[in-house]
Amino acid sequence: MIPRLPLLFAAQARFPAPEFESYTLPKMSLEELASDSVLWRVLLLAVFLAAGTWFFYKLRSRKALLAYSVAGLAVFGFLFASCPCPVGMFQNVAEGLANGSYIQPGVLLLFALPLAIALFAGRVFCGGACPLGAIQELLHWKSVFIPRPLDRILRLIPVLLLLIFSVCAICGIGFPLCYLEPYLPIFLLDFATPFAILSAVFLTAGLFISRPFCRYVCPYGVLLRFFSYFSLLKPQITSHECVNCRLCEQGCPNGAILPPEGTGSTSEHRSGFRRISMLTALIPFALFAGGLFGYFCAPVLSSFHRDVRLVRELDAGIKSEAVEAFESATTTREELRARAIKLQNGVLLASTAAGVLFGAVVMAELIAEARRRKEEEVYTIDPSLCFCCGRCYAACPLERKEKHHEK
Amino acid sequence: MKNDEIRRTLRFLQWTALTFILTLGLLLAYDMYRSRAPIKQAQDQLAELKQQDLADAKLSQTVRDLDYLYRSAYFQTKDKQRRGVLLLGIAFFVLCGLFGAEMFVFAPKLKVPRGTGAVPEKERRQLLVFASCGIVVLVVALAVLRIVLVPAETKHTVQPADAQNGTSGKKNETKPAIPTETIDLLAALEAEKSQWPQFRGSILPNANALPANWDFQEKWNSPVELPGNSSPVIWDDLVFLSGGDGANYAVFCYDANSGELKWKTDAPPAAKMPEVTEDTGYASPTVCVDSKRVYAVFATGEVLCLGHDGKTLWHKQLPDPVIMYGYASSPLLLGDKLIVQYDLDEKQTVFALNVFTGETVWKTEREGAASWSSPRGFVADGKGMIFTAGNMLAEAFSLDDGKALWSQECMGGEVATSATSNDGIIYFSNTGAFTGAFRAADGEILYNNEDVPAPDVASPVLCGDQFLLFGSGGTIIAIDAKDGHELYEEDLDNGFYASPVAVDGKIVAVNLDGDLYAFAPGKDKIETEGKYSLGKKVVCVPAFHRGNLILRTSENELICLESKP
Numbered sequence: 001m002i003p004r005l006p007l008l009f010a011a012q013a014r015f016p017a018p019e020f021e022s023y024t025l026p027k028m029s030l031e032e033l034a035s036d037s038v039l040w041r042v043l044l045l046a047v048f049l050a051a052g053t054w055f056f057y058k059l060r061s062r063k064a065l066l067a068y069s070v071a072g073l074a075v076f077g078f079l080f081a082s083c084p085c086p087v088g089m090f091q092n093v094a095e096g097l098a099n100g101s102y103i104q105p106g107v108l109l110l111f112a113l114p115l116a117i118a119l120f121a122g123r124v125f126c127g128g129a130c131p132l133g134a135i136q137e138l139l140h141w142k143s144v145f146i147p148r149p150l151d152r153i154l155r156l157i158p159v160l161l162l163l164i165f166s167v168c169a170i171c172g173i174g175f176p177l178c179y180l181e182p183y184l185p186i187f188l189l190d191f192a193t194p195f196a197i198l199s200a201v202f203l204t205a206g207l208f209i210s211r212p213f214c215r216y217v218c219p220y221g222v223l224l225r226f227f228s229y230f231s232l233l234k235p236q237i238t239s240h241e242c243v244n245c246r247l248c249e250q251g252c253p254n255g256a257i258l259p260p261e262g263t264g265s266t267s268e269h270r271s272g273f274r275r276i277s278m279l280t281a282l283i284p285f286a287l288f289a290g291g292l293f294g295y296f297c298a299p300v301l302s303s304f305h306r307d308v309r310l311v312r313e314l315d316a317g318i319k320s321e322a323v324e325a326f327e328s329a330t331t332t333r334e335e336l337r338a339r340a341i342k343l344q345n346g347v348l349l350a351s352t353a354a355g356v357l358f359g360a361v362v363m364a365e366l367i368a369e370a371r372r373r374k375e376e377e378v379y380t381i382d383p384s385l386c387f388c389c390g391r392c393y394a395a396c397p398l399e400r401k402e403k404h405h406e407k
Numbered sequence: 408m409k410n411d412e413i414r415r416t417l418r419f420l421q422w423t424a425l426t427f428i429l430t431l432g433l434l435l436a437y438d439m440y441r442s443r444a445p446i447k448q449a450q451d452q453l454a455e456l457k458q459q460d461l462a463d464a465k466l467s468q469t470v471r472d473l474d475y476l477y478r479s480a481y482f483q484t485k486d487k488q489r490r491g492v493l494l495l496g497i498a499f500f501v502l503c504g505l506f507g508a509e510m511f512v513f514a515p516k517l518k519v520p521r522g523t524g525a526v527p528e529k530e531r532r533q534l535l536v537f538a539s540c541g542i543v544v545l546v547v548a549l550a551v552l553r554i555v556l557v558p559a560e561t562k563h564t565v566q567p568a569d570a571q572n573g574t575s576g577k578k579n580e581t582k583p584a585i586p587t588e589t590i591d592l593l594a595a596l597e598a599e600k601s602q603w604p605q606f607r608g609s610i611l612p613n614a615n616a617l618p619a620n621w622d623f624q625e626k627w628n629s630p631v632e633l634p635g636n637s638s639p640v641i642w643d644d645l646v647f648l649s650g651g652d653g654a655n656y657a658v659f660c661y662d663a664n665s666g667e668l669k670w671k672t673d674a675p676p677a678a679k680m681p682e683v684t685e686d687t688g689y690a691s692p693t694v695c696v697d698s699k700r701v702y703a704v705f706a707t708g709e710v711l712c713l714g715h716d717g718k719t720l721w722h723k724q725l726p727d728p729v730i731m732y733g734y735a736s737s738p739l740l741l742g743d744k745l746i747v748q749y750d751l752d753e754k755q756t757v758f759a760l761n762v763f764t765g766e767t768v769w770k771t772e773r774e775g776a777a778s779w780s781s782p783r784g785f786v787a788d789g790k791g792m793i794f795t796a797g798n799m800l801a802e803a804f805s806l807d808d809g810k811a812l813w814s815q816e817c818m819g820g821e822v823a824t825s826a827t828s829n830d831g832i833i834y835f836s837n838t839g840a841f842t843g844a845f846r847a848a849d850g851e852i853l854y855n856n857e858d859v860p861a862p863d864v865a866s867p868v869l870c871g872d873q874f875l876l877f878g879s880g881g882t883i884i885a886i887d888a889k890d891g892h893e894l895y896e897e898d899l900d901n902g903f904y905a906s907p908v909a910v911d912g913k914i915v916a917v918n919l920d921g922d923l924y925a926f927a928p929g930k931d932k933i934e935t936e937g938k939y940s941l942g943k944k945v946v947c948v949p950a951f952h953r954g955n956l957i958l959r960t961s962e963n964e965l966i967c968l969e970s971k972p
Contacts, residue, residue: 066511073503078496138503138510148525149534153541189496191435246520259525268528275531296549317679328754330767333724362538369534373527394514 038106041083045110045129048072049117052124052388057233060399062390069128069137077131082187084110086130086220087177090162091169098170114220118227122235126214126224127388132183133214137389141207143253151255152369154216155385159361162219163354164301171347173305182213210253211387229384240398242378249379251395256385261373268372275370279363286359294355295348302347311340410513417509424502428495435491442484449477590762592742592791592806595697603641603950606693606737607825607866607908610784615951617911621925621937623968626955627666631963633657635690637703637737638905638948639957639965642696645669645715646950646957646965649703651689653680656705658694658713663952666967670717675724677707683733691735692781693948695745700762702745706734710747712765721765725749725758730777735823737781741791741806744768748795750778755797757782759809769809775799778822780837781866785828787847794826794833794847801835803850813850817841825866825906834874834888838863842876843891854891859884866906870914873928877903877916883926883933897933904946917945917958923968941966 048068055064076083093111096103114125126133146154165177178184182202185191191199205212214221237248237257249257264272302308310322314333326336381392393399453474461467599609608615633650640647646661656674661667683689683706692704700720701713708725728734730751739746740762747758755773760766776798783794784806791806798821802814820839827834828847836842843855865877874888879902885894899918907916907926913936914926921941927934944961951957956968 062514063511066507070504070507074500078500135503138507141506147533149530149537152534153537156541186496186499189492191432191492191495196432196436246524247517249524250518250520251515259527261527264528271528272531275535293545293549314679327726330770334722366534366538370531391515395517397517400514 038104038110041080042106042109042113044075045084045113048129049113049124052127052129053117053121056124056127056235056388056390057121060390060393062394065127065388065390069134072128073131073134073138076129077134077187082131082181082184084114084130085181086132086218087181088175090220090223091165091175091177094166094169095172099172115223115227118224119231121233122228122231122383122386122388123224124388126221131187132218133211133387135183135186136206136211136213139203139206140210140253143210144208145253146209146255148255151215152365156362156365157216158219158222160358161217162222163358164297165219167301167347167350167354168304171343171350173301173347176304177219180217214387215254225384231383234383235381235386235388237379237381237392238396238398240402243398244378245397246379247395247397248392251391253391254385254387254389256382256387257392258373258380258382260378261376263375264372272370272372276367279367279370283363286363287356288359290355290357290359290362291352292355293358294351294353297355298344298348298351301351302344305343307336307340308344311337413512414509417505417512421502421505421509424498424505428498428502431491431495431498435488435495438491439488446481453477590743593786593789595742596786598698602643603952604697605640605695605740606638606781607906607948608910608951610741613908613910613951615910616954617913617925618954618956618968619970621939622971623939623956624971626967626969629661629666629668629965631659631959631965632671633690634688634963636688636946637690637693639950639959640694640696641950641952641957642698642715646952647694647696647701648959648965649690649692649694649705651705653689656689656707656709658701658703658711660717661965663957663967666965672713672717672719674703674705674709674711675722677709679707679727681706681728681733687733687735689733691733693737695738695740697740697762702738702740702762704738704747708734710745710760710765712762723760723765726751729753732779735779739782739784739793741784741793744806746782746784746793748780748782750775750780750797752777757793757795757804757809759806771804771809771811773797773800773802780822781825783826783828783833785833785847787831792847794828796822796826796835796837796840798822801841801845801850803847815845815850815852817852817855821863823864824862827867827869829869834867834869836861836867836876842886844874844888856886856891856893859886859893862903865903868907868909868914870909870928871912875907875914875928877907879904881918885928885933895931895933905948908948910951915949917949919944919946921945921960923949923956939968
C-alpha cells in the first residue's frame with residue numbers, strides 16, 4: 001500500500017539537539033508573508049481566472065494563454081507551493097462538509113471559484129491557473145493521440161478516484177490521494193522518493209500524452225467537467241464559417257474536438273437504438289456490479305485507517321511502532337476494536353454507495369457517448385473536455401488568417 | 408535572427424536544461440543517499456565515546472570537538488543540498504519557460520490531415536469494445552486488490568473479539584453492567600473475613616475455623632480441565648479458580664460440598680500468546696471474589712469479570728504483558744476497585760478497575776523494573792490504601808485516586824513475594840530486596856534485617872508477634888515483628904512455593920512435596936502441630952471452607968480435605 005512504501009532516503013537524517021547544559025533550543029518563528037493569506041490567494045486566483053477567460057474567449061490567443069500558464073506556474077506553483085491544489089482542497093472540503101468541521105472561508109472560496117467560473121466559461125482554471133495544469137501544458141512536447149473511445153473510458157478513472165477519495169475523506173481515513181499528487185515535489189522542491197519517481201513518470205508521460213494527470217487522475221477535474229458541461233459561454237474554434245479542414249481536430253491533443261455528426265442512415269439509427277436499449281437494460285446490473293465493487297473495495301480502503309491497521313497488527317501479533325505506542329497508551333483493545341469495527345462498517349456502507357454511484361456514472365457516460373449527437377456539420381468543441389489551451393485557435397487556418405490581417 | 412536559428416537555439420537550450428536537470432537530479436539523489444551513512448557513523452561514534460567517563464576533561468573536550476565537527480559537516484551538507492534542490496527547481500521552471508517560448512514564438516506547423524477523419528458511428532462501436540475491456544481490467548484489478556493488498560488471514564475485516572474464536576457475542580456478553588450499587592469498603596472487608604475471597608484469604612484476619620484435627624481424609628477430588636498456579640478462592644459454598652494452557656483460558660466454579668463442576672467460562676481469546684516459563688504458567692494470578700462477582704486476570708493481560716452464575720459481566724484487555732517468566736501478580740479486591748499491579752519489563756503501572764464496569768478508575772505509573780509481587784491492601788484512618796513492592800520502590804497509594812502516599816527506594820532484584828500488614832505496620836520480605844517493616848502512615852522503615860535469608864517465592868506471614876519467612880529451600884525463619892531480630896530458624900525437608908497463611912493463631916503451609924503443616928510459632932522454635940502428606944506437588948495456597956481445606960495440586964486436581972471423625 002502506498003503509505004507503506006519504503007521511503008529510502010525520504011526521511012531526513014537528523015542530528016539530535018546539543019546536550020550541553022547551557023544550551024536551549026532556539027524558538028522557531030515563521031514570518032508571515034502577504035502571500036500566506038488565503039484571501040489574498042483567492043483574490044489573485046479571481047484575477048487570473050478573469051484574465052484566462054478574457055484570453056480564451058475574447059483575445060482567442062494561444063500566445064496569451066501560454067503566458068497565462070507560465071504566470072500561473074510561477075505564482076500558484078512555485079511561489080504558493082501548489083496552491084490551489086486540486087487534490088488537497090477537494091479532500092479538505094469533502095472532509096469538512098462530511099464531518100461538519102470548520103472550513104476556512106478562504107479555502108472554500110478557492111474550491112468554489114473555479115467551479116463557479118466553469119459554470120460561466122468552462123475549464124479556464126485548468127488552462128493555467130491550476131499549477132498542475134500549467135506545468136503539464138508547458139512540458140508537452142510531441143502529442144501521442146489516444147483514440148477517442150479509449151480516452152472516454154480512461155476518463156472514468158478520475159470519477160472512480162473522486163468517489164474513492166471522497167469515501168476516505170468522509171470516513172476520516174485521511175488523504176491518501178495526496179500521495180498521488182505527482183508534481184508536488186517540484187513545487188515544494190523536495191525530491192523525496194517515491195514521490196519524485198512518480199513525478200518523473202508523469203513528467204515523462206506528459207511529454208507525449210497531453211495532460212495525463214488532468215485527463216486520467218484529477219478528481220477535481222471531474223467536478224469541473226460536470227460544471228463546464230452547463231457553461232454559459234461555449235468555445236468556438238472559429239468565428240468564421242468552418243471549412244472542415246480537420247486541422248483543429250489534429251491540433252487538439254486532449255480529444256475535446258468533436259467531429260461533425262451527419263444525418264445518419266436508417267441502419268445507423270437502428271443500430272444506435274439497439275445500443276442504447278442494450279445499455280439501458282444493463283443499468284440495474286451495472287448498479288449491482290458497482291455496489292459489489294464498492295463492497296469489495298471497502299476492506300482495502302478501511303485498511304488505510306490507522307485504527308483498522310493497528311487492530312490487524314495486534315491480531316497478527318506484529319510488533320510495529322504503532323503497536324508499541326498503543327500498548328503504552330490508555331486505550332484498551334476493546335475500545336480500539338470497537339472503533340475499528342465502527343469505522344469499517346461506515347466505510348463498507350459509504351464504499352458500497354459510492355460503487356453504486358460509479359456504476360450509474362459509467363452507464364450514464366456510456367449512454368451519452370453511444371447515442372448520436374445533435375446533427376452538426378462542422379467540428380465543435382466539447383466544453384466539458386476542453387482545457388482552454390487555445391491550441392485549436394492556433395491550428396485553425398481561418399483564425400490564423402484573421403490574426404494575420406489584424407497585424 | 409531567422410526563425411530557424413531561433414528554433415535551434417531554443418531546442419539547444421531545452422536539451423541543455425533537460426540534461427542539467429537529469430544530471431543534477433541524479434547527483435543530488437546520490438548525495439542524499441551517500442550522506443546518510445556518515446551521519447549514522449558519527450552518531451554511533453559519539454554515543455560510544457559518551458559511554459566512557461566524561462568527567463575526564465580531555466575526553467569531554469574530544470566529544471565536544473567531534474560533535475561540533477560532525478554537526479558542522481552535517482549542516483554544510485544540508486545547505487549544499489538545499490542549494491542544489493533550489494537550482495533544480497529553477498531549472499525546471501526555465502525548462503517550462505523554454506517549452507512555452509517555443510510554442511509562443513512558433514505557431515504549430517499545419518500538416519495535411521491524414522485519413523478521412525473520425526467517423527462518429529465507428530467510434531461509438533469501438534467505445535463498447537473498450538468498455539468491455541475496461542470491465543475485464545476492473546475485475547482483474549479487483550481480484551489483485553483482494554489478493555495482494557489485504558492479507559488473507561485478516562479476511563479483510565476486523566472481527567469482534569468474541570467472534571474470533573467462533574463464539575457468539577451473546578454467549579460472552581461483554582457489555583458492562585451499569586453500576587446500580589455502591590460497596591462500602593469496611594463492610595466488604597468485614598464480610599470477607601468469613602470467606603476465602605482472594606490470594607492468601609482475607610485482608611483482615613481470617614475468621615475461618617481450622618480443621619478439627621490434622622488427620623485428613625479426601626472428601627472429594629475433582630479434575631481441573633486447564634492447568635494453572637492460581638489458588639482456589641471461596642465464597643459461601645462456591646469454589647473459584649482459573650486455568651489456562653496458552654490456547655484456552657477459563658474460570659471454573661466448583662461446589663465446595665460435593666466438588667461438582669458447576670460451570671466453566673472461557674475467557675475471550677487472546678490476540679497474542681504470552682511467553683511464560685513452565686513454573687509460571689498461563690494462570691498464576693489467583694482470582695478474587697466478592698458476594699456477586701468473580702475477577703480473574705490471566706497471563707495474557709486479560710481481566711475477566713463473571714457473575715457467580717458464570718455469566719461474563721465485563722472483560723478488559725490490559726496492555727500486552729511482556730515480562731520475563733510471565734505475568735503472575737494476583738489482583739487485589741478492595742471494595743469497588745480491583746487493583747492490578749502491572750509491573751512489566753518496560754513499564755510498571757498500578758491499575759484500579761471499577762468492579763461494576765471494568766473501566767479504569769485510575770492508573771499510576773511506577774518507576775522500576777519487572778516484578779511478580781501482588782499488591783497488599785490495608786485500611787488506615789478508615790481509608791483504603793495499597794502497598795506495592797517492586798524492583799526498586801516500596802510504595803503506598805491512595806485507593807481513592809491512586810496518588811502515591813509515600814515510597815522507599817529499598818527494593819531490588821526479582822521481587823515475587825507479597826507483603827502482609829497488621830495494626831498500621833506493613834511487613835515484607837523478599838530475597839535480595841528487603842526484610843523488614845514499614846510504618847503504613849508515612850512509610851518510615853522501622854527495621855530492615857539484612858542478615859536473614861529471605862524467601863524468593865512464598866510470601867511471609869505474620870502470626871502474633873512473629874514475622875515468619877518460608878524459603879524455597881525448606882528453611883523457616885522467625886523474626887520478632889517489633890524490632891526485626893531473628894528469633895529462630897528451622898530446616899525442613901523440602902521448600903515452600905505456596906505462601907503460608909495464618910488462621911486462628913496457627914500457620915498453615917504446604918511444601919513442594921505436598922506435606923500440609925499446621926505450625927504454632929513458639930518462643931524459640933516452631934511447633935509442628937499437624938502434618939499430612941498429600942503425596943502430590945502443591946504450589947498453591949490452600950483455601951478454608953467450614954473447617955475443611957481445599958487445595959489445588961500441580962496434577963490438575965482440586966482436593967477437599969476433611970478431618971476424620
